[in-house]
Amino acid sequence: MSASIFAGEVVVDFFEYSTYSNDHIVDHISEVRGQLAATTRGSFFNKKCFKEYHSNYPDKPSTVSYLLKENIVFPIIGKKRISLGDLRKTYNEAKSELLLRLAKECKTSDYLLVLVKGKTKKGHSFKSDFYIEFDKGNLTLISGLEKYELNDTSPNESKLAPSTLRNGDWDSVWRELEFKESGYETNF
Numbered sequence: 001m002s003a004s005i006f007a008g009e010v011v012v013d014f015f016e017y018s019t020y021s022n023d024h025i026v027d028h029i030s031e032v033r034g035q036l037a038a039t040t041r042g043s044f045f046n047k048k049c050f051k052e053y054h055s056n057y058p059d060k061p062s063t064v065s066y067l068l069k070e071n072i073v074f075p076i077i078g079k080k081r082i083s084l085g086d087l088r089k090t091y092n093e094a095k096s097e098l099l100l101r102l103a104k105e106c107k108t109s110d111y112l113l114v115l116v117k118g119k120t121k122k123g124h125s126f127k128s129d130f131y132i133e134f135d136k137g138n139l140t141l142i143s144g145l146e147k148y149e150l151n152d153t154s155p156n157e158s159k160l161a162p163s164t165l166r167n168g169d170w171d172s173v174w175r176e177l178e179f180k181e182s183g184y185e186t187n188f
Contacts, residue, residue: 024120028079033177034114039065049106128160
């Protein structure tokens, strides 16, 4: 697999769509939508890290985290390859923006949700989704039960799994992930 990619750019080749009973060769990816989200987390004692904080003594408090999200368009390269761009830079910018608006001591949970539409070599349409988690500089793609460590020095390979979202839910999330020019959306 020879391909020229820019330094820092994460590229993923999707070669297979694996259902619970069969593996299908991916013919092409037709559409891709994604959303980067950064949410606050932390100790229940640090109330300023949460949008809402309700004491439920003697049980643990219920909280609503602050959320910053951005819908992102990813280009399809060829038939089965997606360029996710410089994910580390995108992630660091979102995390910095969230912490700039909040207390610096808050911790964040950060992930990228990507929804994919495509067809198999046998002409079957499929819908899939996967997550990319950011943890201590590592990027992990999670599709179904499979986890793949991603790097930004060469194209990565991954299988796609059936969506974990029910059909109506998948369509609703697909609409929510439509690209908006406005940039970051927040709940605060």
